Amino acid sequence: MAALLLQLAVLGAGLAAAALILISFVAFITATEVPHHRHEEEKFFLNATGRKEALPSIWDSPTKQLSVVVPSYNEEKRLPMMMDEALGYLEERQKHGSDKVRVITLLKNRGKGGAIRMGIFSSRGEKILMADADGATKFPDIEKLEKGLNDLQPWPDQMAIACGSRAHLEKESIAQRSYFRTLLMYGFHFLVWFLCVKGIRDTQCGFKLLTREAASRTFSSLHVERWAFDVELLYIAQFFKIPIAEIAVNWTEIEGSKLVPFWSWLQMGKDLLFIRLRYLTGAWRLEQTRKVN
Numbered sequence: 001m002a003a004l005l006l007q008l009a010v011l012g013a014g015l016a017a018a019a020l021i022l023i024s025f026v027a028f029i030t031a032t033e034v035p036h037h038r039h040e041e042e043k044f045f046l047n048a049t050g051r052k053e054a055l056p057s058i059w060d061s062p063t064k065q066l067s068v069v070v071p072s073y074n075e076e077k078r079l080p081m082m083m084d085e086a087l088g089y090l091e092e093r094q095k096h097g098s099d100k101v102r103v104i105t106l107l108k109n110r111g112k113g114g115a116i117r118m119g120i121f122s123s124r125g126e127k128i129l130m131a132d133a134d135g136a137t138k139f140p141d142i143e144k145l146e147k148g149l150n151d152l153q154p155w156p157d158q159m160a161i162a163c164g165s166r167a168h169l170e171k172e173s174i175a176q177r178s179y180f181r182t183l184l185m186y187g188f189h190f191l192v193w194f195l196c197v198k199g200i201r202d203t204q205c206g207f208k209l210l211t212r213e214a215a216s217r218t219f220s221s222l223h224v225e226r227w228a229f230d231v232e233l234l235y236i237a238q239f240f241k242i243p244i245a246e247i248a249v250n251w252t253e254i255e256g257s258k259l260v261p262f263w264s265w266l267q268m269g270k271d272l273l274f275i276r277l278r279y280l281t282g283a284w285r286l287e288q289t290r291k292v293n
Helices: 002-029 079-093 111-121 139-151 167-176 179-198 210-218 229-239 261-280
Strands: 045-048 052-054 064-069 123-129 161-165 208-211 242-250
Touching: 002 210, 002 261, 045 229, 064 079, 079 139, 111 229, 123 139, 123 210, 139 161, 139 208, 139 242, 161 229, 167 242, 179 229, 179 261, 208 210, 210 229, 229 242, 229 261
Parallel strands: 064 123, 161 242
Antiparallel strands: 045 052, 123 208, 161 208
């Protein structure tokens, strides 16, 4: 009996190793380069007079204190309320010019991560805020992120990131969720910790503040364009030893989410595994002196 169990254990280990090798091979051959291509039409925006004007570059010197990047896809119902709150807060805090809102139209759906990258690469601010179109996080909480960012000083090479976090709301959310969704949430958190990012409890909150230098360094190396892009973003940041602060923010669940609980979590789980395997196998590489023109 003991011999049979040993044989089964050896067989199981062999099958698991073979499966891992196969998955690693698939991850390697399907890996894509960093998607830097930008269509000619995506290099311009319409100014207040309706004329085309060239977008700036993240590699230019900053001309504003803050840029806010809001990815929007079929958000005509939720975006107006969020924009009203954000613009009202920013106008009260500091008067801005007439070019305070710019719309960058992408020719194809690049995913949330791809849309944010395009916005980041066209930003003018010394600091760049990522914010979701649903307005789930109250915009004045940017002050908490700014304080968290300042507390990280001195910043190495002027790089630092402050991540909004809903981790403090976890107990309350568990009470309102089904056991199945709670299990999916804990499984996802475990995979994030085990495969990619240590020390950050909530990688998926869409409210993140980056210095210009941190944004250019991380997003120029980013491969993932879908929902799991946040995880790769923080993986890259930790590789480059960019200091990260996790800051509790106010958060309210807003109806209209495009995430389908089971299939979205399954897709993100696959993405997490592939992120790790592609870096392990050398399909994707990060270089300490990486520069992108």
